[in-house]
Amino acid sequence: MSPQLISATLFGLHWAFVAALIVRVIMLRRPAGTSMAWIAVIASAPFAGAVFYLLVxxxxxxxxxxxxIAADLPAIGAWLDQLAGRHTVLRAAVPAHLDPIRRQAQAILRFPAQAGNHMELIDDFQAVFDALVADIDAARHHCHLCFYIWHEGGRTADVVEALVRAAERGVQCRALADGVGSEAFLVSASARRLRAAGVDLRAALPTGPLRSFFVRRxxxxxxxxxxxxxAIxxxxxxxxxxxxxxxxxAGVGEWVDAIARVTGPAAAAMDGVFALDWSVETERPLEAPSLEDSNPPDEGTDSLTVQVIPTGPGLRPEALHQLLLSAIYAAQRELVMTTPYFVPDEAVLTALLTAAQRGLEVTLIVPARNDSVLVRYASVAQFGELMASGVxxxxxxxxxxxxxxxxxxxxxxxFGSVNLDMRSLWLNFEISLFVYDEGFTRKLSALQQRYLAQSELLDPETWRERGAVRRFTENAARLVGPLL
Incomplete structure (x- = not known):
């Protein structure tokens, strides 16, 4: 066979494969921006674009x-039906313009809003570790943990020791650590100590070189x-x-975070999310929390209503995106958002622009320095349009x-684990709390205002004067925003 014929055959096979992938992208009916970005990658980068698509x-x-996951859904659905039938479910007490969000969330995910909870907002990491260690030391039946990143060093050793003490006194201790985010920890001395003490520590979504071709890393x-x-x-x-x-x-300073400590019936709902993850990772039958033994609601005047919102592949991955849009469009006076990674799609961007144009006070607080260069450029590419509308x-x-x-x-x-980017809204397993309460919202708003006091407000005039090279780089990064 001549070299020319070989080249022509390979060329034809390549473009046939590209055409097949483009047809597949179209038939998956994902958001138009995401689909167009993938079509551009597949068609414009010979071989590499197709391989990249197959990988991620x-x-x-x-x-x-x-x-x-499919096998567990009927069981978790039946458990949620029981949860929704209990007297802890919110029947009223939600402002009229926000109640559609509650109804939509329950219709999509079946997790009900639950009254009778208490929430403590903790924004100091030392206080978080103090409370967590104290609660583990007081545990009588079980401790269940799931973290994207579990890292050795500093106060995390205190949590390890608290779990060891709990396991040694007969408390069931189960922990999931993400196979990529916690890769180093899962083979660390601390992990070996936990397992030796009887803590059942597993990798969530484990991966490897060969698995990457069959499972998206x-x-x-x-x-x-x-x-x-x-109970907690x-x-x-x-x-x-x-x-x-x-x-x-990383050159970005210390990470600044906040945690909510919840007591009340919402704790059992969160344990239901953990139970589903645990069943999938361990290939064991689903062990849904006992509702008879769960914390009863506190009917005190300072109790509040919480709806647990878990999302991810296999669990209506579009749910949080839809609910976020509903929340933005439901706002009547003010909307404040904090996120480390801001890469919205066209729908979220339009909702924010519309909110500002309706006269709402819309404030977005993001870090001045980010640990992802590409995300930083894709994020700031939206700033000019947002500020022009009053954000x-x-x-x-x-x-x-x-x-x-x-x-x-x-x-x-x-409040929860979800960033305002497409990875969190569409791809990752996430958890959020929808809190229908003025008291907690005031506390969270006060924390947002403290963040605002440590921030520099962008000036639209100054922003427009940045250089042409920088604007081009930002706009180029914006094109791949749907893929981030």
């Missing part, structure tokens, strides 16, 4: 994992969950890391602001 272009959890369990005896639960943005020791060479943009100077929070009209909060 689809939500491939693996057939076995997908089957396990960058689909991660990004949740931060601690549940103790179905923690979630928020803080991984199990001591910020004084974590990524100190205030503040650059936090006190470190890498990692807190993920949304407050709406001083009456409703979204």
């Amino acid at each position: 272009g689809e939500r491939r959890l693996g057939r076995a994992r997908g089957r396990r 960058d689909l991660r369990n990004h949740r931060k969950i601690v549940v103790i005896d179905d 639960a923690y979630t928020g943005s803080q991984n199990l890391v001591d910020p004084r020791f974590f990524r100190q060479d 205030r943009i503040a650059l936090f100077e006190g470190g890498l602001l990692h807190t993920k929070s949304v407050t709406v009209d001083g009456a409703f909060s979204i």
Whole structure:
């Protein structure tokens, strides 16, 4: 066979493969911006674009994992039906313009809003570790933990020792650490100590060189969950890391986070999320929390209503994106958001622009320095359009602001592990709390204002004067924003 014929054959096979992938992208019916970005990558980069798409272009959890999730859904659905039938479910007491969010969330994910909870907002990492260690030391039945990043160093050793003590006195201790985010920890001396003491520590979404061709490596369990005896639960943005020791060479300062400590019936709902993750990772039958033994609601005047919102592949991955849009459009006076990574799609960007144009006070607080160069450029490419519509943009100077929070009209909060980027909204396993309470929202708003006091507000006039090379780089990065 002549070299010319070989070249022509390879050329034809390549473009036939490219055409097949483009047809597949179109038929998956993903957001138009994401689909167009992938088509451009596949068509413009010979061979490499197609290989890149095969590696990270689809939500491939693996057939076995997908089957396990599907097998558990009927059981978790039946458990949620029981949860929704209990007297802890919110019947009223939500502002009229926010109640559609509650109904939409329950219709999509089946997790009900639950009254009778108490929440403590903790924004000091030392206080987080103090509370967590004390609660583990008081545990009587079980301690369940799930973290994207578990890192050796500093106060994380205190948590390890507390879990060792709990396991030694007969408390069931189970822990999930993400296979990529906690890769080093899972083979560390601390992990060996935990396992030797009887703590059942597992990797969530484990990966490897061969597995990467069959399972998408960058689909991660990004949740931060601690549940103790179905009576106390923690979630928020803080991984199990001591910020004084974590990524100190990144040049962004210490990570700044916040955690919510929840007591009340919502703790059992969070344990239901952990139970589903645990069942999938361990290939064991689902052990849903006992609702008879769960914490009863506190009917006191300072109790509040919480709705647990878990999202991820296999669990209606579009749910949080839809709910976030509903929250933005429901706002009537004020909208404040904090996030370390801001890469919105066209729908979220339009919602924010529309909110500002309606006369709302819209404030976005992001870190001045970010640990991802590409995300930083893709993020700031949106700033000019947002500021032109009246959105205030503040650059936090006190470190890498990692807190993920949304407050709406001083009456409703979204708080948890979700960044305002497409990876969190569409790809990762995440958890959020929807809090229908003015008291907690005031506390979260006060924390947002403290962040604002440590930030520099961008001036639209000054922003427009930045150089042409920088503007081009930002706009180029914006094109790949749907893929980030």
